[in-house]
Amino acid sequence: MISIFNRAQLPPLFDPARRDSLCQALDQAGIEYTVKTVDRSSPSALNFGSRERGGTLLHQMEQNWYYLVYVKKSDWEAAQRLL
Template sequence: MITIFNRKELLITLDMKKQSEIREILSANNIEYVVKTTNLQSATVVGSQRAYTGNYGINQDYSYEYKIYVRKKDFDKAVCLIN
């Protein structure tokens, strides 16, 4: 089980295809991972950008941020595999 105490951030990307490819590589090599997905267009404390502008001019391909975490002990192996 990956927890906040034994994990290390492997990658941050806005590209859904790239995060999917990385996850496939990690799975194929039996490296456990956790993905944290953040909607960059979601509401914040002061309101959402979308409330003011709608979807006009926003590239939907980059509206989510993906952070991939692995165990600290697997980090070096994971870096070698994805490079």
């Protein structure tokens, strides 16, 4: 089981196809992982209404979402090689 105490984060991914291929490679290697999806346009408790202030003009919509992949610290080096 991956918890906040024994996890390591891989570099963020902006492409869903790349995320899918990484997850497939991690599955084939037998490496446990979790994925967190982050919407950059969604306001948060610390960032009220960022979308309204910044707008979406010239905003690259393909980078609106990004994906954080976490693995166990003991599997981090093996997971890095799969990138």
